[in-house]
Amino acid sequence: MTDLSTADSLRPGFLVGPWRIEAYAGHGTYGAVYRARRAGHPGSMPVALKMAVFPYDPRFVREEKLLSRLHHPSLPQLLDRGWWHAGPEAMHPYLVMEWVRGKPLYDWAREHNPTTRQVLKGVAQIAWALEVVHRADCLHRDVKGDNILVEPEGRAVLTDFGSGTWRGAPPLTDRVMPPNTRPYRSPEALRFEWGNWRKKEARYEARPADDLYALGVTLYRLVTGEYPPPGTDPEKRQERLQSPVPKRVPAQELNGRVLPELAALIERLLAEQPEARGVGREIAEAAESAAEHLGAEADVRLLGSERPAAVAMPGRVVSMGDPEPPVAEAVAVPVRTRAEDPSPPWALRSMLVAAKWGLAVVGTWGMAHVSHGGGPERTQAEASDAGVALDGGTRGLGDGVRTALAASEEGAPVASEGQVIAKELPDKPLPGQRRPPCRGSGLFEINGGCWRRFQDASPPCEEEDYEWRGACYSPFMVRAQPRTSKKQR
Incomplete structure (x- = not known):
């Protein structure tokens, strides 16, 4: 054979x-x-x-x-x-x-329940790494918990530079937004996307402040279990929801064990104005100083024995260690659950789904670089033999791990340096595609045709799918009526 x-x-x-x-x-x-x-x-x-x-x-x-x-x-x-x-x-x-022998940040936190001092030291390491990246006129563009590995000895490593770039590098896609993970996008990036989505030539130029904002989102989720709501969300504006975009709840209000020094650092990284976030060196020095001068209160476990539970309400919540974003809008409310139950039960997930469709809210939090059905913060696959540590986040190119190998590379695109790799939604319906009215859940009328949007996936989309406004769509085709063997009378 x-x-x-x-x-x-x-x-x-x-x-x-x-x-x-x-x-x-x-x-x-x-x-x-x-x-x-x-x-x-x-x-x-x-x-x-x-x-x-x-x-x-x-x-x-x-x-x-x-x-x-x-x-x-x-x-x-x-x-x-x-x-x-x-x-x-x-x-x-x-x-x-x-080979980095670490675990993804959120998984590490779920297993070890770190202290404020440990988190501050890890923040300092990643901030120094970003300082080196930015001083070299480079950008990571996909900073998130899944791309930060923590080794048993405590070293934090920023991995997966597949979405990275440097000043003057030729673009590889023709999208308005660079490849990244949507919940980690800065307010200025979302504003640019909303204001320029009709302009095919428009390109958002990420800056070091975008990497720092993403680090702030990572820290916020690490200590609260939630993603902070975006400062500007073009999808919500497009859908004209009656309720306003929820404001960010300070981290210490969701987790009373978050000390003011760590809370202030998170708020600085999540500042609305890019200039207020500072630079990597300033964040690293602030984190190091806090870790050194804080007293015994910094050695208390951050997660404690109880954690806020997710309840379907306006807002958004992800329990610590949950491998995917919530399927409904939610906020943390003071409902206590046992510490050994780190993620919402399946019954609660069903409530979230029901709340989602009842509110007619179309989720826009699909994470970048994952296949349909995959979560945004998927952990790395274990090595096949026993006792082998996880790959240190180097397994993909700005994308989450798939659980199964692709069967073949037949038909794979061949590209050269600088060639555009994208598949935008066509300006008119495809042959055999259903025309409006587009009835049914998950169907949208776009450019005269009916399209189904994948709620749990965002660009880069699968080869057979299309990208439109930061989401992945597939054409809804007209099904041929089966022939009948009976003769007409």
């Missing part, structure tokens, strides 16, 4: 350049990651080998150039790069990075 290996189905023992695959670690829309070691050196340190799913994927070229500019203990170290020859006309770029 011929071994038809594809980029996302390499087996243990397979050679990729000088690296021998040991185990599969994770998979995203654009890349698969394996644990590997240098062939002939079984005692060498393991590495994370990230393989492009699509041949000639320019995202890998960009990530390699970006990582080669950055050096910091809280940033992944690039060790090697090359091309894997899958066939005569199919070459897949790959990157080799250090």
Whole structure:
């Protein structure tokens, strides 16, 4: 039997350049990651080998150039790069990075219940990493809990630079917004999106302040279990909801164990004005100073023995460790639940779904870079053999982990450096697509056709789907009527 290996189905023992695959670690829309070691050196340190799913994927070229500019203990170290020859006309770029033995931030917090001092130290490490990134005229553009790995020794590492860029880098998509995760977008980014979504040539230029705002969202969710409501939400304006966008509740009001110093740091990062957030160095120094000078109160566990529960009401809540955003608008109310139950029960999830449709609210919090049905903060796949730590967030290119490998790379797009990779919604209905009226839940009338929106997915969309206003859609086709075998009388 011929071994038809594809980029996302390499087996243990397979050679990729000088690296021998040991185990599969994770998979995203654009890349698969394996644990590997240098062939002939079984005692060498393991590495994370990230393989492009699509041949000639320019995202890998960009990530390699970006990582080669950055050096910091809280940033992944690039060790090697090359091309894997899958066939005569199919070459897949790959990157080799250090193996980070950490867990995603939210999972780490759920398991270890950190103190304020531990969180402040971790914030300082990530802020220093962002300072290095920004001083090199680079941007991460997808800072979030799933892309921050915490090692057993306490080192926090900012990973997954697949959405990153640097000043002057050619664009790879023709979207208004750069690839990132929607709940972490800054107010200025959302305002730009709303004001320019009709302009095909418009491009939002992310700035260091966007990375810092995303860090603020990450901290807010870490200590409260909730995403803060966006300062500006174009989808809500479009839908003309009667109720206003909820205001952000200060972190210390949702969690009384949040000390004023940490709460002030979070509020600074979430400031409406980008200039008020400062720079990475200032955030790092403030966090370090607070961690050093706070007394014993900073060593109290942040999550405590009780946590706020999610109840369907205007707002939004995600319980600590919940792998996906809520399906309904919600806020935290003073209802107590047992500490060993870190996520809402299934009955409560059903209530959230019912509340969602009862309010006729179309959720806009699908996370970027995940497949339909996947959550935004999916943890990395475990290595296949026992005792192997998680891949340190290097398994994808700005996208969440999929639980299953793709069967084949047949039909994968071939792109060159600078080539646009996107699939926008067409200006007119497709052949066989249903025309208005578009009746049914989840159906929208767009450009004269009926489209179904995927609530749990946001760009980059699947190959067969289309992007429109920061969401993924599929055409709703007219079903052919079955023929009858009976003769007419």
